[in-house]
Amino acid sequence: MQREFSLATLMAARQYLRNPLFIILLIGLPPTFITLAFISTPDATIPLAVPEGAGQLVRVVSMPDLHGAIMVPITVSFLSGILGMFVMFSARQGDRRLVIAGYAPLLLLSVRLVVITITSILITSLSVSITLLSWQPQQLALFFLANLLPAIQYGFLGAIVGTYLSATSGTYLMFFLSMIDVGLVQNPMFPREDVQFWVKMLPDYAPMEVLIDTSFSAKFNTGSFLLGAVLYAAILAVVAGALFRRAVSLHR
Amino acid sequence: MSARHSERLFTPPGMFLREYYRNTLNLVLLVVIPILLIQSFGSALSRLADLFSGITMTLNMGKALGALWSAAFLSGIMGFFMMSGAREADRRLVRAGYHPVQVVGFRLLTVVVLGAIASMVSYIMLIMQFMPSNLALTFVAIYLAASIYSAVGILVGSLIPGELEGSFAMLFFFVMDAFIGSPLFGTTSEVFVLLPTYYPTKILTAMTAQRAHDPVHWLYVVIYAAVVIALASYAFYRVARLR
Numbered sequence: 001m002q003r004e005f006s007l008a009t010l011m012a013a014r015q016y017l018r019n020p021l022f023i024i025l026l027i028g029l030p031p032t033f034i035t036l037a038f039i040s041t042p043d044a045t046i047p048l049a050v051p052e053g054a055g056q057l058v059r060v061v062s063m064p065d066l067h068g069a070i071m072v073p074i075t076v077s078f079l080s081g082i083l084g085m086f087v088m089f090s091a092r093q094g095d096r097r098l099v100i101a102g103y104a105p106l107l108l109l110s111v112r113l114v115v116i117t118i119t120s121i122l123i124t125s126l127s128v129s130i131t132l133l134s135w136q137p138q139q140l141a142l143f144f145l146a147n148l149l150p151a152i153q154y155g156f157l158g159a160i161v162g163t164y165l166s167a168t169s170g171t172y173l174m175f176f177l178s179m180i181d182v183g184l185v186q187n188p189m190f191p192r193e194d195v196q197f198w199v200k201m202l203p204d205y206a207p208m209e210v211l212i213d214t215s216f217s218a219k220f221n222t223g224s225f226l227l228g229a230v231l232y233a234a235i236l237a238v239v240a241g242a243l244f245r246r247a248v249s250l251h252r
Numbered sequence: 253m254s255a256r257h258s259e260r261l262f263t264p265p266g267m268f269l270r271e272y273y274r275n276t277l278n279l280v281l282l283v284v285i286p287i288l289l290i291q292s293f294g295s296a297l298s299r300l301a302d303l304f305s306g307i308t309m310t311l312n313m314g315k316a317l318g319a320l321w322s323a324a325f326l327s328g329i330m331g332f333f334m335m336s337g338a339r340e341a342d343r344r345l346v347r348a349g350y351h352p353v354q355v356v357g358f359r360l361l362t363v364v365v366l367g368a369i370a371s372m373v374s375y376i377m378l379i380m381q382f383m384p385s386n387l388a389l390t391f392v393a394i395y396l397a398a399s400i401y402s403a404v405g406i407l408v409g410s411l412i413p414g415e416l417e418g419s420f421a422m423l424f425f426f427v428m429d430a431f432i433g434s435p436l437f438g439t440t441s442e443v444f445v446l447l448p449t450y451y452p453t454k455i456l457t458a459m460t461a462q463r464a465h466d467p468v469h470w471l472y473v474v475i476y477a478a479v480v481i482a483l484a485s486y487a488f489y490r491v492a493r494l495r
Binding site: 019021022025026029032033036037040071074075078079082083086090165166167168169171172173175176179180183184185187190 | 275277278281285288289292293295296297325326329330333337412414415416417419420421423424426427428430431432433444
């Protein structure tokens with residue numbers, strides 16, 4: 001079982017690694033987006049409500065720093081979401097054959113989710129490293145986690161979308177969902193007075209609270225949000241698993 | 253024109269359009285995405301603009317930009333997937349006796365129609381929320397942005413065969429346009445004039461605010477569109493000819 005898992009993971013990784021253009025874009029896009037966000041934003045300040053204990057404290061932060069920090073989850077959610085979708089989309093045909101050849105659907109699903117998770121970690125590591133060249137968050141390790149979570153969430157969402165939808169519909173969804181959720185609705189550059197219920201249901205709500213906290217506060221105050229984000233990712237993984245199992249089993 | 257000849261001319265574009273519209277979800281998203289983007293951009297950008305001195309971004313300007321970007325991005329993705337999914341079908345058309353120039357023409361015609369539909373949907377969603385002062389020119393600005401993105405999609409789809417890599421390449425333009433080079437974050441750098449919707453957004457925000465804009469910006473947009481469409485046509489022709 002372990003040998004099969006390693007082999008399948010290696011084969012899945014090789015499928016992407018042998019594509020030089022994919023590697024170039026995956027490595028080239030995060031530095032481009034994040035560095036340009038720091039450079040191009042005007043040097044102004046913005047009042048930002050930062051979690052402090054049980055409440056919030058309004059701090060004045062630099063606009064380029066905030067825009068640069070926000071570009072990290074925007075970048076990772078876009079890239080992981082699209083990647084997750086295509087990992088599952090391209091696996092649909094091949095995995096059916098592997099199931100017929102004797103591979104367990106659960107094992108194949110684990111391979112896909114592992115590939116998405118590893119890629120999310122790589123994209124997030126690269127993006128956070130690039131950010132550090134221009135700005136230092138207050139709590140680096142947790143800042144990394146606050147960016148990894150939307151990457152994984154969107155990767156798994158992409159996997160769900162890729163299991164059933166066509167490439168065109170799936171790409172529409174992944175582009176515009178990330179854009180609306182991470183780029184607009186949760187973006188702290190657009191201050192919110194009352195957070196509506198549907199906004200809290202979107203994937204990046206909890207990670208964004210953690211991101212603001214870990215970026216601009218010296219003390220960690222958003223443990224419940226972190227837990228919520230982890231649970232959200234776990235639920236998405238379970239849903240992705242159930243849908244994948246159904247999709248593969250239906251065509252046995 | 254004989255019935256057989258007209259059938260030969262109209263079958264491929266009809267086939268290309270059906271290819272897109274037989275997927276119900278594509279149609280649903282074509283309507284839902286503009287509504288969501290117009291609402292989100294409108295609300296978010298008007299709040300952001302309060303923070304920057306020198307930038308006036310009203311709710312309506314935000315909504316207008318949402319409409320422009322939804323039409324542009326939808327058209328870009330349509331153009332890209334039409335090209336990346338077209339290879340096999342186009343190969344068959346060339347084998348069936350169509351000249352590559354005809355196939356390129358059919359594809360361009362289809363993208364023009366799809367871009368017009370995406371622009372019209374975004375435009376209708378926009379005017380349901382507020383009435384721009386110049387209805388015709390507002391539509392033209394949105395449609396030009398959609399045409400530019402359609403051509404960018406075709407260009408990317410012709411040069412990059414893989415859907416994953418191509419989507420990443422399209423993402424580059426989207427993020428640069430909407431999140432980095434846009435007027436929303438106070439960016440003033442001249443570097444971003446080369447982005448596909450730089451001038452269309454300038455024109456549209458000025459028109460929505462009923463401010464004067466430099467008429468030469470229209471010329472820049474038309475030149476940009478012509479260049480990208482020419483490049484896209486040439487890239488696609490080369491691919492089609494090689495088939």
